[in-house]
Amino acid sequence: MYSTLEQKYQRLQKDLRNGVIALGGILCTGTLWYCLVEKWSLLDAAYMTVFTLATVGYGELQPLGRRGRLFTICLILMGVIVIGFIVNRFTEALIEGYFQEGARIRQQRRLVDSLIGHYILCGFGRTGRQIALEFQAEYISFVVIDSAVQSVEAALALGYTAVQGDATLDETLVSVGIDRAICIVAALPSDAENLYTVMSAKTLNPKVRAIARATTEEAVKKLQRGGADAVVSPYITGGKRMAAAALRPQVMDFLDGVLTGTDSSFYMEEFLVDPNSCVYVGETLRNAKLRSQSGALVLAVRRAGGTLIVGPTGETAIEGGDMLICLGTAEQLRTLNQILSPLSFRIPRPPN
Numbered sequence: 001m002y003s004t005l006e007q008k009y010q011r012l013q014k015d016l017r018n019g020v021i022a023l024g025g026i027l028c029t030g031t032l033w034y035c036l037v038e039k040w041s042l043l044d045a046a047y048m049t050v051f052t053l054a055t056v057g058y059g060e061l062q063p064l065g066r067r068g069r070l071f072t073i074c075l076i077l078m079g080v081i082v083i084g085f086i087v088n089r090f091t092e093a094l095i096e097g098y099f100q101e102g103a104r105i106r107q108q109r110r111l112v113d114s115l116i117g118h119y120i121l122c123g124f125g126r127t128g129r130q131i132a133l134e135f136q137a138e139y140i141s142f143v144v145i146d147s148a149v150q151s152v153e154a155a156l157a158l159g160y161t162a163v164q165g166d167a168t169l170d171e172t173l174v175s176v177g178i179d180r181a182i183c184i185v186a187a188l189p190s191d192a193e194n195l196y197t198v199m200s201a202k203t204l205n206p207k208v209r210a211i212a213r214a215t216t217e218e219a220v221k222k223l224q225r226g227g228a229d230a231v232v233s234p235y236i237t238g239g240k241r242m243a244a245a246a247l248r249p250q251v252m253d254f255l256d257g258v259l260t261g262t263d264s265s266f267y268m269e270e271f272l273v274d275p276n277s278c279v280y281v282g283e284t285l286r287n288a289k290l291r292s293q294s295g296a297l298v299l300a301v302r303r304a305g306g307t308l309i310v311g312p313t314g315e316t317a318i319e320g321g322d323m324l325i326c327l328g329t330a331e332q333l334r335t336l337n338q339i340l341s342p343l344s345f346r347i348p349r350p351p352n
Contacts, residue, residue, distance in 0.1 A: 012093050019086040026082060027053065030075045038068055053079035111161055112143055116180045119143075122167035122197050123187040124151040127213060127234060131185055132160055143176045168196035173204055183209040186228075191219035195226045202227035268299070268325065269333050271340050275320020278340055286314030294336035296328030 030049030034040045040048070044061050051058045052075050064072065119142035121131055128144070132155070135142045144155045144162040155162035165172035167188065178184065184201045186194040191214055198210045212228040214220045215235065223231045245252045275281050280288040285298060301309040304321030318324075326336060 012089060015089045016086065016093075019082060019089065022082045023053075023079070023086065026075065026078050033071055033075075034068075037071075038062070038064070049075070052076055053083070055080065108161065108163070112163060112176055115141055115143060115161075115177050117141070117182050118177065118180070120145065120173070120176055120178065120181050120184040120201075121187065122146075122185065122194075123189065123213075124148075124155050124162070125187065125189060128187040131187060132158070136160070145172060145176060168193055168200060170200050170204060173197075173200055178204045178208065181205065181208055183211065186210065186212040188213070191215055191223070195219075195223055198223060198228045199226050266327060266329060267333060268327050269337075271324045271326065271337065273318055273320055273322040273324065273340065278318075278320070280318050280340070281320045283318055284314060285312055285316050285318065288318060290336060290339065293339055294328065295332040296326045296336045298324055298326050300325040 027046075027049055030052065031042070031045045034045035034048050035042055038045070040062060048061050052072055055076060119135060119140055121128055121135070121142055122145045124132070124144050124146040128146070132142070132144065142161070144152070144160050145165055145167045146152050146155070146162065147164065147166050149164060152162045152164040163172075163176055165175065167173065167186070173184075178201055184197070186197040186201075188194050188197065194212045194214065198212050201208055201210055209230075210228045211230045211232065212223045214223055214231050214233045217233070217236070220231045220233055220236075241252065273281060280290075285291075290296065290298060298312055299310070301312050301316060301318075302323040302325070303309070303319065309316060324340075326333065328336065
C-alpha cells in the first residue's frame with residue numbers, strides 16, 4: 001500500500017533503474033557487434049562502444065564499412081536518447097528532492113514498523129488535529145492515517161508519524177500495525193468511512209479498542225452495532241457541554257482542567273487491577289490505604305462485569321479486573337501506579 005508520495009518515489013526509482021538497464025543493454029550490444037561482426041578484439045570493441053556512447057569524438061579504431069557505420073549511427077542515437085533520459089530523471093529527482101523524500105519515507109516506515117502498543121488516528125481534520133494534540137501532551141505513541149497529501153504533510157510538519165492511505169482498507173491498517181495497536185480512533189469526516197474503518201480494525205484485531213466519530217444519532221447506533229467501543233458525536237457532545245457550561249460553569253471548568261493533558265495541575269487516570277499481581281485484591285479501600293499512601297483519590301470503580309460504583313466508600317472491596325478511576329497530581333498518580341503495578345491494562349503511562 002503506497003501513498004502518492006511513495007508512488008512518485010517508486011516511479012522515479014523504476015525509471016532510473018530501467019534507464020541504467022537500457023544503457024547496459026546498448027553497451028553490451030555494441031560490444032558484441034564490433035567483436036562478432038567486425039571481428040575486433042573484445043577490448044577494442046568495448047572501447048569503441050564506450051566512446052561512441054559518450055560522443056567524445058574519437059576516430060574509428062579500425063576502418064568500418066558501410067554496414068558498420070550505419071550501426072554506429074544507430075548506436076550513437078540510442079545512447080544519446082537513453083543517457084538524456086537518465087540525466088533528465090536524475091535532475092528532476094535532485095530538484096524535487098525525491099532522494100530526501102525517499103530517505104524520509106524509509107525512516108517513517110521503520111518507525112511505524114517498530115511501534116508496539118500504539119494508537120492509530122484515522123483522519124487529520126479539525127477533530128483529528130485536536131486528538132493528536134491531546135495524544136502528544138500525554139506522550140502517547142500514535143500514527144496518523146489520512147488520504148490527503150496536504151493533511152499528511154501537515155502532520156509530518158508537526159512532528160507526528162503519519163502515513164497516507166485509505167483507512168477503510170485492510171492493507172492500510174495492516175501497514176500501520178493494527179495487530180500491535182491497543183486503540184484506533186476513527187475521526188474521518190464521513191460516518192460510512194468511520195464504520196468501515198471500525199469494522200476492518202475489529203476484524204483484523206478483535207482486541208483493539210475502537211473509538212469512532214459520528215455526525216448523527218442514527219450513525220451512533222450503526223457504529224455501535226459495527227463494533228465501536230465508544231462513539232462520540234461532536235454535535236451532540238458539543239451541545240451538552242455548552243449547556244453544562246451555561247448551567248454549571250464551575251463544574252465544567254473543573255472537568256476541562258482534569259480531562260485534558262495540556263495545562264493542568266490535576267489529572268484523571270484509570271488503573272486496571274491485575275488479579276495475578278496486585279496484592280490488594282480482596283482488600284477494602286480502607287484497608288488498602290491507597291489515598292494515604294499516594295494522595296490520589298479513587299473517584300469510581302468499574303467492576304469487571306460493567307457495574308460502575310461512583311464515590312466508593314471505605315468498605316468497597318477491590319476485586320481482580322476492577323478499573324479504578326482516580327484523581328490526583330502527576331506525582332500522586334505515579335505513586336499509585338507503582339503501588340498497583342504491574343498493571344495488565346497497558347504500559348504504565350503516568351501523566352506528564
